[in-house]
Amino acid sequence: MNKKRLTTLVVSCIAALGLQAENVNISTKTTSLVVDATKGNDLKFMYYGAKLSDKDIVTHCETGGWKGQWNYYSTYPAYGVNCDQEYALSVVHANGDMALELRLEEVEKQGDVTIFKMKDKVQPFYVNVCYRTRPESEVIETWTEIFHQEKKPVRLTRFYSGSLPIRRGDVWVSHLYGSWANEGQLCEEPLNAGMIVIENKDGVRNSHTSHGEVMISLDGKARENSGDVIGAAICYTGNYKLSINTHDDEYHQLFAGINEEASEYYLAKGEVFKTPVLALTFSREGLSGASRNFHKWGRKYMLAHGDKVRDILLNSWEGVYFDINEQGMDQMMSDIASMGGELFVMDDGWFGDKYPRKTDNSSLGDWVVDRKKLPNGVPGLVKAATKHGIKFGIWIEPEMTNSVSELYEQHPDWVVKTPGRDLEMGRGGTQLVLDLSNPKVQDFAFSIVDNLMKENPDLYYIKWDANMNIRNHGSQYLSMDRQSHLLIDYHKGFIKLCERIRAKYPDLIIQDCASGGGRANWGYMPYFDEFWVSDNTDALQRVYMQWGTSYFFPAITMASHISAAPNHQTFRTIPLKYRIDVAMSGRLGMEIQPKNMTDEEKTLCRKAIADYKTIRPIVQLGNIYRLQSPYDKKGVASLMYVDDTKDKAAFYWWKTETFVNQHLPRVKMAGLDASKYYRIHEFNRIDNNPLAFEGKTFSGEYLMANGLDIPYTHDVDYNKKNAWSSRVLYLEAVK
Numbered sequence: 001m002n003k004k005r006l007t008t009l010v011v012s013c014i015a016a017l018g019l020q021a022e023n024v025n026i027s028t029k030t031t032s033l034v035v036d037a038t039k040g041n042d043l044k045f046m047y048y049g050a051k052l053s054d055k056d057i058v059t060h061c062e063t064g065g066w067k068g069q070w071n072y073y074s075t076y077p078a079y080g081v082n083c084d085q086e087y088a089l090s091v092v093h094a095n096g097d098m099a100l101e102l103r104l105e106e107v108e109k110q111g112d113v114t115i116f117k118m119k120d121k122v123q124p125f126y127v128n129v130c131y132r133t134r135p136e137s138e139v140i141e142t143w144t145e146i147f148h149q150e151k152k153p154v155r156l157t158r159f160y161s162g163s164l165p166i167r168r169g170d171v172w173v174s175h176l177y178g179s180w181a182n183e184g185q186l187c188e189e190p191l192n193a194g195m196i197v198i199e200n201k202d203g204v205r206n207s208h209t210s211h212g213e214v215m216i217s218l219d220g221k222a223r224e225n226s227g228d229v230i231g232a233a234i235c236y237t238g239n240y241k242l243s244i245n246t247h248d249d250e251y252h253q254l255f256a257g258i259n260e261e262a263s264e265y266y267l268a269k270g271e272v273f274k275t276p277v278l279a280l281t282f283s284r285e286g287l288s289g290a291s292r293n294f295h296k297w298g299r300k301y302m303l304a305h306g307d308k309v310r311d312i313l314l315n316s317w318e319g320v321y322f323d324i325n326e327q328g329m330d331q332m333m334s335d336i337a338s339m340g341g342e343l344f345v346m347d348d349g350w351f352g353d354k355y356p357r358k359t360d361n362s363s364l365g366d367w368v369v370d371r372k373k374l375p376n377g378v379p380g381l382v383k384a385a386t387k388h389g390i391k392f393g394i395w396i397e398p399e400m401t402n403s404v405s406e407l408y409e410q411h412p413d414w415v416v417k418t419p420g421r422d423l424e425m426g427r428g429g430t431q432l433v434l435d436l437s438n439p440k441v442q443d444f445a446f447s448i449v450d451n452l453m454k455e456n457p458d459l460y461y462i463k464w465d466a467n468m469n470i471r472n473h474g475s476q477y478l479s480m481d482r483q484s485h486l487l488i489d490y491h492k493g494f495i496k497l498c499e500r501i502r503a504k505y506p507d508l509i510i511q512d513c514a515s516g517g518g519r520a521n522w523g524y525m526p527y528f529d530e531f532w533v534s535d536n537t538d539a540l541q542r543v544y545m546q547w548g549t550s551y552f553f554p555a556i557t558m559a560s561h562i563s564a565a566p567n568h569q570t571f572r573t574i575p576l577k578y579r580i581d582v583a584m585s586g587r588l589g590m591e592i593q594p595k596n597m598t599d600e601e602k603t604l605c606r607k608a609i610a611d612y613k614t615i616r617p618i619v620q621l622g623n624i625y626r627l628q629s630p631y632d633k634k635g636v637a638s639l640m641y642v643d644d645t646k647d648k649a650a651f652y653w654w655k656t657e658t659f660v661n662q663h664l665p666r667v668k669m670a671g672l673d674a675s676k677y678y679r680i681h682e683f684n685r686i687d688n689n690p691l692a693f694e695g696k697t698f699s700g701e702y703l704m705a706n707g708l709d710i711p712y713t714h715d716v717d718y719n720k721k722n723a724w725s726s727r728v729l730y731l732e733a734v735k
């Protein structure tokens with residue numbers, strides 16, 4: 001072990017065993033994770049939380065560390081001996097032995113990764129427990145590498161990425177749940193005796209219902225800007241399981257990793273099973289602090305092009321649905337260009353030859369342009385976009401086909417299917433999932449992007465959709481004794497495919513969409529630039545969905561579009577001003593037919609787009625401070641973004657209900673520099689008179705101690721009055 005590079009402290013000798021206890025400190029700027037790495041012993045947790053001094057680490061460990069009622073906590077508890085507790089790993093060895101006793105053999109440092117190399121006491125079975133810290137991040141990543149030298153394959157029956165003990169007290173968990181068109185809903189509950197299990201079984205997408213990320217508040221019900229919070233995110237695109245077990249002990253225990261259900265994995269001799277990264281963070285600045293840690297880490301190390309602001313786009317879906325034609329696309333491009341937009345994305349409906357894509361029941365897989373709709377093909381559209389001074393993007397759904405398609409006619413063996421059983425179909429009554437565990441299918445999916453790019457080198461953006469789950473467990477590619485590999489191998493195939501695309505097309509911007517927000521996770525972010533938060537574009541419901549989603553994902557990843565009124569999902573009529581004010585808090589775009597907008601509406605959008613360009617770096621690259629949660633039901637929701645220099649900020653305030661003589665809380669700001677003075681300027685103003693504080697300057701101290709008194713209604717002519725009210729304020733420090 002390289003003792004210089006690890007912060008390693010020898011604290012005591014376990015004389016009876018002749019072992020030397022060495023505590024390894026894996027630290028970030030503000031946090032420490034300490035493990036007892038005594039050779040010949042299991043690897044044990046000693047501490048995770050606010051940064052400890054070297055001296056405190058020694059004393060903490062000498063005086064007990066994280067000792068539970070009976071024993072220390074293993075960092076990676078394995079099943080088999082003393083196994084009445086929850087565990088992270090269980091196997092059936094080649095000879096039928098079901099036990100594991102992992103013992104530390106050595107510790108190795110490879111760059112920013114610390115590897116604890118463990119071996120079973122009896123079998124030639126090995127686990128590397130890995131931790132990575134990054135120079136500019138408050139996130140610690142952990143995962144394991146599992147391999148063996150046994151004579152025959154070993155059956156892995158559980159294989160989580162890691163675990164973490166959390167001291168009992170008034171501990172709460174915040175997590176997201178939902179469904180299609182209602183993603184990212186916040187759920188907060190205290191941790192009581194028993195087990196909370198958050199999991200996904202979709203097979204393809206994994207965030208429509210619950211999310212594989214949690215926040216754990218250590219000192220009472222979660223607060224946004226104060227209190228100790230641990231955040232955990234499983235960085236995986238497939239089925240996950242995240243559980244928190246509260247046993248008769250001093251600690252809750254968190255486990256997270258791939259969901260082992262229907263996924264027993266036969267590990268061949270010499271093969272390495274690498275579990276997905278479990279990202280952990282700790283903050284003393286409440287939920288928003290933990291979110292900022294995830295956002296910074298994500299933008300810097302996980303997200304494709306995480307340091308570049310995104311273009312303002314118009315997506316064709318809600319404007320025309322499947323009714324694609326050249327003239328219509330040209331008109332939409334011209335309209336978004338005239339409003340200051342930078343990109344146009346043609347959604348579903350542009351492809352299919354023998355089976356033209358008229359609705360959702362055919363053609364997926366037949367990625368040739370429908371010449372009747374688009375005589376000049378995709379090149380004609382790219383050319384038109386250039387003429388309008390904007391970029392062009394296109395929708396595809398590479399992981400899917402329809403039973404009504406030329407692809408399915410040629411390759412019925414490529415679909416995910418239970419051998420010997422009838423097919424259960426998805427969307428349109430004909431949709432099927434392609435089997436990405438099959439390398440030929442991976443090649444085919446790669447060719448979809450490759451062919452588009454070869455034909456259209458200037459194609460700038462791809463919207464990558466995925467609208468079906470795995471309903472027919474079975475692979476026609478995998479052998480019958482490896483059918484349980486499907487759910488894992490599908491995602492290995494998906495990531496391989498993404499790696500291949502990125503290797504050839506590093507600059508392409510790719511949105512992940514999966515029937516809306518079905519696939520928001522950090523597992524695919526290295527290959528994607530953003531995701532579609534939800535198929536529901538209703539601005540009020542978006543306040544709730546985007547609030548929850550922002551717990552783990554930064555605004556730069558959250559596609560947020562201005563759409564029509566009445567809304568196509570809720571049929572609620574929300575004025576354009578409010579729709580703009582909500583969309584502007586994420587990655588702004590439009591999802592509307594501009595030709596149906598009035599000139600006045602277009603002018604408002606043009607102005608908003610111009611103003612968004614001013615605050616875009618603050619929103620997309622800045623630091624979030626959530627101020628007033630819509631889930632508190634106080635009648636208002638509010639958040640702000642502050643740039644790294646604390647010179648600029650964007651403040652959002654949305655009324656979530658309207659009652660006469662209702663009293664709304666005055667929202668205190670956060671994250672500003674108390675000693676700086678900020679000038680206030682309202683964006684998207686519709687009022688006849690400016691706000692009382694328009695153009696005025698206030699100290700950061702005042703704004704954070706008092707906030708501003710935002711009027712509850714808009715000062716507009718009587719015939720323009722409505723039940724909605726929202727504000728976007730731009731704050732700029734004055735010299």
Ligand code: DGJ
Nearest residue numbers: 317347348513515516535
């Ligand atoms: C589902 C997506 O979420 C929508 O935005 C749209 O792209 C449709 N698919 C197209 O079929």
